[in-house]
Amino acid sequence: MAEHIHADHCNTSTDHIPCDEMLYDLAELYKVFGDSTRVKILCILFEGEMCVQHISEMLSVSQSAVSHQLRILKGARLVKYRRDGKTVYYSLADDHVREIIGCGIEHISE
Amino acid sequence: MAEHIHADHCNTSTDHIPCDEMLYDLAELYKVFGDSTRVKILCILFEGEMCVQHISEMLSVSQSAVSHQLRILKGARLVKYRRDGKTVYYSLADDHVREIIGCGIEHISE
DNA sequence: CAAACATATGAATAACTGTTCATACATTCA
């Protein structure tokens, strides 16, 4: 999976068919949401920032696995982090995550 | 990938953390968007209904591959179809697809 | 500095996914 998703190209309007490269990037973005562990991490971060260890405990997923997934979420610019001593706190990068997840929930909730 | 995504459970509000089963379904939904061939098919259907052969030609992807992907899109209730003689026309199931793709484009277009 | 703790990361592995190929199914038309 691509580590970084850039978008300095093509039209951004949804009124036209997006170009190939944008659609590729789009698929890469959705791939990130296409794993339940990552979606769970994102939803946990809805509540606010959280350190790796806590996320790991809340999900009953190993610290290593969480760390690997956080790296992917970082790569997609969906989360940001700050270090405080030994601890690293992660939080949502912006409100897009909520919107995207909200869109999806609307669909499956019909 | 799950063939059918149901959502007759849990809260549908985005104000609360969705339950595990819903997050699993959500990830399954985003997995569908997480492939550029499928995203391209969906974007082609933005313009209106289209038969398998035409989709195949527009994407330079084999008829078989398109058909396989359409099956997945059908399973996720993202597309619908109607048969007219030998030809099967596919179209978007509803406007959620546009919204979801629009959300994603917003994110990568920053 | 050494020990303890929190996190990150590379390698290995098992499971999953998308395409291809061959072929089946469905429909029309001669």
Add this chain to the structure above:
DNA sequence: TGAATGTATGAACAGTTATTCATATGTTTG
């Protein structure tokens, strides 16, 4: 009915992915 056309599908294969394990990096404290 048989040939032609459009679509669907099962099996196989190559490529990808998420987790685990071992270990490295970074930080604090004694």
